[in-house]
Amino acid sequence: MSDTGVTVKKNVDFSEWYVEVVLKAELADYAPVKGCMIIRPDAYAVWEKLQEVVNQKIKATGHRNTYFPMFIPEAFLKKEAEHFAGFTPEVAWITQGGDTPLEERLAVRPTSETIMYAMFSKWVRSWRDLPLKINQWCNIVRWETKATKLFLRTREFLWQEGHTAHATAEEGEIEVMWALNMFKDVIENYLAIPVVLGTKSDSEKFAGALYTTALESIMPDGKALQMGTSHNLGQHFAKVFDVKFIGEDKQDHYVWQTSWGITTRLIGAMIMVHGDDKGLVMPPKVAPTQVVIVPIPFKGQEAEAIAAKTKEIQGILTAKGVSVILDDRQEYTPGWKFHQWELKGIPVRIELGPRDLKAGQVIMVRRDTGEKIPVKEADIAGTVEKLMLDIQDNLLAKAKAILQEKTTLVQSYEEFKTVLDSKAGFIKAAWCGNPECEAKVKDETGATIRVRPFQKEEPTTNCIICGQKAKETVYFARSY
Amino acid sequence: MSDTGVTVKKNVDFSEWYVEVVLKAELADYAPVKGCMIIRPDAYAVWEKLQEVVNQKIKATGHRNTYFPMFIPEAFLKKEAEHFAGFTPEVAWITQGGDTPLEERLAVRPTSETIMYAMFSKWVRSWRDLPLKINQWCNIVRWETKATKLFLRTREFLWQEGHTAHATAEEGEIEVMWALNMFKDVIENYLAIPVVLGTKSDSEKFAGALYTTALESIMPDGKALQMGTSHNLGQHFAKVFDVKFIGEDKQDHYVWQTSWGITTRLIGAMIMVHGDDKGLVMPPKVAPTQVVIVPIPFKGQEAEAIAAKTKEIQGILTAKGVSVILDDRQEYTPGWKFHQWELKGIPVRIELGPRDLKAGQVIMVRRDTGEKIPVKEADIAGTVEKLMLDIQDNLLAKAKAILQEKTTLVQSYEEFKTVLDSKAGFIKAAWCGNPECEAKVKDETGATIRVRPFQKEEPTTNCIICGQKAKETVYFARSY
Numbered sequence: 001m002s003d004t005g006v007t008v009k010k011n012v013d014f015s016e017w018y019v020e021v022v023l024k025a026e027l028a029d030y031a032p033v034k035g036c037m038i039i040r041p042d043a044y045a046v047w048e049k050l051q052e053v054v055n056q057k058i059k060a061t062g063h064r065n066t067y068f069p070m071f072i073p074e075a076f077l078k079k080e081a082e083h084f085a086g087f088t089p090e091v092a093w094i095t096q097g098g099d100t101p102l103e104e105r106l107a108v109r110p111t112s113e114t115i116m117y118a119m120f121s122k123w124v125r126s127w128r129d130l131p132l133k134i135n136q137w138c139n140i141v142r143w144e145t146k147a148t149k150l151f152l153r154t155r156e157f158l159w160q161e162g163h164t165a166h167a168t169a170e171e172g173e174i175e176v177m178w179a180l181n182m183f184k185d186v187i188e189n190y191l192a193i194p195v196v197l198g199t200k201s202d203s204e205k206f207a208g209a210l211y212t213t214a215l216e217s218i219m220p221d222g223k224a225l226q227m228g229t230s231h232n233l234g235q236h237f238a239k240v241f242d243v244k245f246i247g248e249d250k251q252d253h254y255v256w257q258t259s260w261g262i263t264t265r266l267i268g269a270m271i272m273v274h275g276d277d278k279g280l281v282m283p284p285k286v287a288p289t290q291v292v293i294v295p296i297p298f299k300g301q302e303a304e305a306i307a308a309k310t311k312e313i314q315g316i317l318t319a320k321g322v323s324v325i326l327d328d329r330q331e332y333t334p335g336w337k338f339h340q341w342e343l344k345g346i347p348v349r350i351e352l353g354p355r356d357l358k359a360g361q362v363i364m365v366r367r368d369t370g371e372k373i374p375v376k377e378a379d380i381a382g383t384v385e386k387l388m389l390d391i392q393d394n395l396l397a398k399a400k401a402i403l404q405e406k407t408t409l410v411q412s413y414e415e416f417k418t419v420l421d422s423k424a425g426f427i428k429a430a431w432c433g434n435p436e437c438e439a440k441v442k443d444e445t446g447a448t449i450r451v452r453p454f455q456k457e458e459p460t461t462n463c464i465i466c467g468q469k470a471k472e473t474v475y476f477a478r479s480y
Numbered sequence: 481m482s483d484t485g486v487t488v489k490k491n492v493d494f495s496e497w498y499v500e501v502v503l504k505a506e507l508a509d510y511a512p513v514k515g516c517m518i519i520r521p522d523a524y525a526v527w528e529k530l531q532e533v534v535n536q537k538i539k540a541t542g543h544r545n546t547y548f549p550m551f552i553p554e555a556f557l558k559k560e561a562e563h564f565a566g567f568t569p570e571v572a573w574i575t576q577g578g579d580t581p582l583e584e585r586l587a588v589r590p591t592s593e594t595i596m597y598a599m600f601s602k603w604v605r606s607w608r609d610l611p612l613k614i615n616q617w618c619n620i621v622r623w624e625t626k627a628t629k630l631f632l633r634t635r636e637f638l639w640q641e642g643h644t645a646h647a648t649a650e651e652g653e654i655e656v657m658w659a660l661n662m663f664k665d666v667i668e669n670y671l672a673i674p675v676v677l678g679t680k681s682d683s684e685k686f687a688g689a690l691y692t693t694a695l696e697s698i699m700p701d702g703k704a705l706q707m708g709t710s711h712n713l714g715q716h717f718a719k720v721f722d723v724k725f726i727g728e729d730k731q732d733h734y735v736w737q738t739s740w741g742i743t744t745r746l747i748g749a750m751i752m753v754h755g756d757d758k759g760l761v762m763p764p765k766v767a768p769t770q771v772v773i774v775p776i777p778f779k780g781q782e783a784e785a786i787a788a789k790t791k792e793i794q795g796i797l798t799a800k801g802v803s804v805i806l807d808d809r810q811e812y813t814p815g816w817k818f819h820q821w822e823l824k825g826i827p828v829r830i831e832l833g834p835r836d837l838k839a840g841q842v843i844m845v846r847r848d849t850g851e852k853i854p855v856k857e858a859d860i861a862g863t864v865e866k867l868m869l870d871i872q873d874n875l876l877a878k879a880k881a882i883l884q885e886k887t888t889l890v891q892s893y894e895e896f897k898t899v900l901d902s903k904a905g906f907i908k909a910a911w912c913g914n915p916e917c918e919a920k921v922k923d924e925t926g927a928t929i930r931v932r933p934f935q936k937e938e939p940t941t942n943c944i945i946c947g948q949k950a951k952e953t954v955y956f957a958r959s960y
Contacts, residue, residue, distance in 0.1 A: 031549045032556070032598050033586065041544035041614065048545065064521035065528065069511045069636050070619060076512070089578050094588070096573040097623035097635075106513065108574070108588075118512050128811060134521065139550060139619065143577035155577075156549050331608060 005343050006279050014221040019150065021271055025280040025344050028150045035148050035155035042344060043267050045288030047158065050266065051137060053190055054160060057182050063133040063162060068115055070138065071106040076114040080240045083113065086207025090142040108141040113208065113259060116163050117241040124165060124255060126246045132165040151268030152480050159263035165243060165255035172256035176232045179260035180213045183228040191270045192283040192395040193217055194403045195227050196475060198451035203435055210234035216450045216475065218406045219272045222424025224450045224477035227269060230260035273399050280345030281367055283395050284388040291317055291384060292341045293326045296334050296353030310352050313362065313380055320381050342367060347391050348384060368394055413464045420445055426477050430470035432463035440465055447476045485823050486759050494701040499630065501751055505760040505824050508630045515628050515635035522824060523747050525768030527638065530746065531617060533670055534640060537662050543613040543642060548595055550618065551586040556594040560720045563593065566687025570622040588621040593688065593739060596643050597721040604735060606726045607647055615642040631748030632960050639743035645723060645735035652736035656712045659740035660693045663708040671750045672763040672875040673697055674883045675707050676906070676955060678931035683915055690714035696930045696955065698886045699752045702904025704930045704957035707749060710740035753879050760825030761847055763875050764868040771797055771864060772821045773806045776814050776833030790832050793842065793860055800861050822847060827871050828864060848874055893944045896956070900925055906957050910950035912943035920945055927956045
């Protein structure tokens with residue numbers, strides 16, 4: 001562990017604060033290869049928790065995990081023109097194997113539609129083979145040229161990608177929404193981050209998709225972060241990769257496809273949204289360690305009694321399925337330990353000193369509020385259980401309030417620019433639907449349409465850019 | 481599913497039989513990129529089971545999962561000369577990112593010692609930071625030029641790699657053996673494959689290691705397969721990457737390191753060892769589906785009663801934690817279903833027809849022996865539970881008998897060659913310890929020393945190659 005805590009305040013220099021928390025709480029580190037990161041155990045454990053939850057949900061609905069090669073022949077990427085144009089600028093290319101130059105260079109997967117659907121075309125023969133619903137957890141490479149941001153922008157990251165093929169357009173649409181809502185559940189109920197659901201504008205959709213749905217959120221610095229996407233691919237890829245089936249009607253049909261994914265950037269979002277000036281704050285449901293017990297050392301018989309009691313408490317909580325660390329290291333003081341475990345965001349700290357021992361109690365300290373709660377011995381397990389729920393709820397409630405506070409409805413392009421440069425966040429504005437207006441905003445302000453929300457709001461003005469009749473209210477923001 | 485079963489007999493053309501089982505049981509497929517494979521859901525589920533078991537064991541002993549970049553700068557690989565020489569011929573190189581040629585080409589990880597230990601050097605400061613015990617599950621690339629063999633030889637595969645750093649040589653040695661025995665437990669008790677444990681000869685050890693320990697087994701065609709390795713790296717890498725710590729004695733010391741791993745080739749071993757002429761045979765403990773229920777269709781009221789009863793049985797078994805498929809598809813006959821599920825290796829099939837319904841029983845069919853067992857309704861759950869254990873035990877016992885049968889002690893080089901070209905398998909022979917004798921055998925026969933067993937056997941002859949005094953009895957074999 002690092003020797004000092006976070007030295008920058010979250011609301012003074014957010015970007016520097018973030019880097020300090022990530023490095024000092026040992027969530028990630030810069031790799032010795034440019035643009036790449038190391039995901040350290042406390043962060044990787046969050047990813048494993050997300051994997052567990054997502055796996056449970058996708059398997060319960062008949063999706064199955066699989067693994068495809070990460071090498072994609074250039075010719076495959078090229079088959080769908082939009083897709084190729086969208087991804088090629090960021091592709092890492094393998095050109096040599098051992099001592100031999102390759103005849104055709106291979107892309108390291110920026111996403112796996114093309115190589116997967118080449119196989120779908122072989123595997124899908126009849127309506128009996130549908131729906132085909134697979135998923136893979138893997139590494140992805142996109143050769144970013146902008147500055148590296150741990151978890152948020154790295155050349156390699158981890159994700160899951162679900163890919164499905166269906167007999168009808170309607171089934172495809174249902175799948176797109178199923179995946180999106182599954183992600184909403186995971187992000188809101190595990191990471192405690194509220195999200196806005198909707199579709200992307202055409203200019204922001206996935207390269208090759210019919211349309212893209214997404215979950216968007218606002219970070220404390222007012223920038224939007226895309227938390228996950230679910231694409232309706234229609235029959236675009238099916239036609240290019242010849243994924244056909246013989247229907248019950250004995251006729252040939254192209255399948256209808258979807259793809260959807262979340263990435264390790266969600267860990268970055270969790271850090272940004274919940275962290276504070278003391279460091280990380282882990283939502284209990286994803287925290288690799290939920291409780292840390294710190295004995296307050298004393299001498300003689302009392303020390304032994306405290307040691308025995310803290311071990312007993314550890315046993316009781318472990319038996320209840322709580323993940324507990326008993327930090328009884330002799331070489332550190334209790335104060336030092338408090339700071340370290342606060343930095344690492346452990347939801348609840350339990351202190352036990354000689355006075356507590358006599359009183360038959362412990363002191364519980366909530367990481368989210370700092371509140372100190374004396375708890376009678378008999379109530380320890382029950383109180384921890386309740387605190388886990390309370391802290392989880394409180395983090396989501398606080399994040400919801402911030403999301404709301406950082407969402408502004410504007411009446412004009414002037415107001416739009418003022419808000420964007422002051423508080424930023426989501427800016428709800430009336431839009432005519434014309435991509436030119438969207439492009440103008442992007443050129444002039446850097447903000448893009450993050451999401452066209454499913455929860456429709458009637459425009460209260462004409463299009464704030466061109467003044468023509470507005471079609472809808474959309475969410476603009478500058479984004480990660 | 482494919483329309484036909486396996487057409488080749490295991491003991492007639494083992495190699496072709498293997499390919500048919502893998503493809504027809506839908507365990508893997510050749511990828512459209514040369515040398516690569518797709519791991520399909522039924523095989524990936526076995527990998528997930530192995531991950532679950534290994535994760536449980538490594539986490540219980542203080543190891544933590546992490547993720548390092550798959551790109552390794554060429555300069556890093558070069559730092560340990562033996563390591564570089566060992567891996568470079570099989571490295572895939574990234575030379576271009578987007579439109580820009582890279583200044584230094586990047587290796588796609590053939591193993592992660594170098595990039596990990598560069599970070600260890602930064603993270604390890606004092607004895608308090610030790611032991612450092614991490615693990616990662618990831619993809620690995622080795623640019624094989626020999627013919628692709630699904631699961632056994634592909635350019636990309638999946639593995640886990642454990643990496644640890646310790647304060648003393650002794651702790652490192654203990655870790656090496658801990659990992660090896662952990663693998664033995666997983667391979668024997670989950671995959672039901674017996675293994676021989678020992679060290680590798682110097683010429684076969686991991687590039688850069690002090691010594692390599694390994695688990696070796698014999699496949700039904702008499703060729704050896706390395707099932708896992710655990711390396712004692714000593715201080716080689718620590719010195720090259722400057723991984724030092726200040727001891728309790730206030731002095732600088734280099735750490736002692738280990739690394740160890742198993743790969744997706746274990747799935748290939750499972751297929752080869754247990755499969756038969758009908759297809760795959762899954763050991764119950766790793767089978768994604770343990771029981772398939774096939775209702776024998778009938779008309780009218782009886783059909784409804786059978787449907788209801790099979791659903792009830794599915795519910796009962798699911799509640800007991802058994803993984804069950806109820807195959808009530810109308811479009812296939814029971815006979816077709818029997819063949820398909822046998823091909824896929826499901827440990828137990830439950831049949832229920834009108835006569836069984838009347839008799840208040842089901843028929844259970846063991847995949848490993850083909851035995852048909854009438855089971856009274858009330859005994860279904862208990863019998864399934866017992867069959868899972870019996871089948872698991874039976875598969876291991878059968879495999880142990882084969883391993884023993886395929887192990888031969890020879891007295892001379894002549895006998896060695898005769899055995900190698902007839903039954904093959906492990907050939908136990910006396911060896912003087914001279915690498916020149918080892919090299920001669922390899923040159924002349926293609927066989928290598930697979931393992932110097934921990935379970936020592938006194939040599940019964942002089943070295944079978946040079947005739948000098950023998951040091952030990954070692955296991956030779958031709959290998960995958």
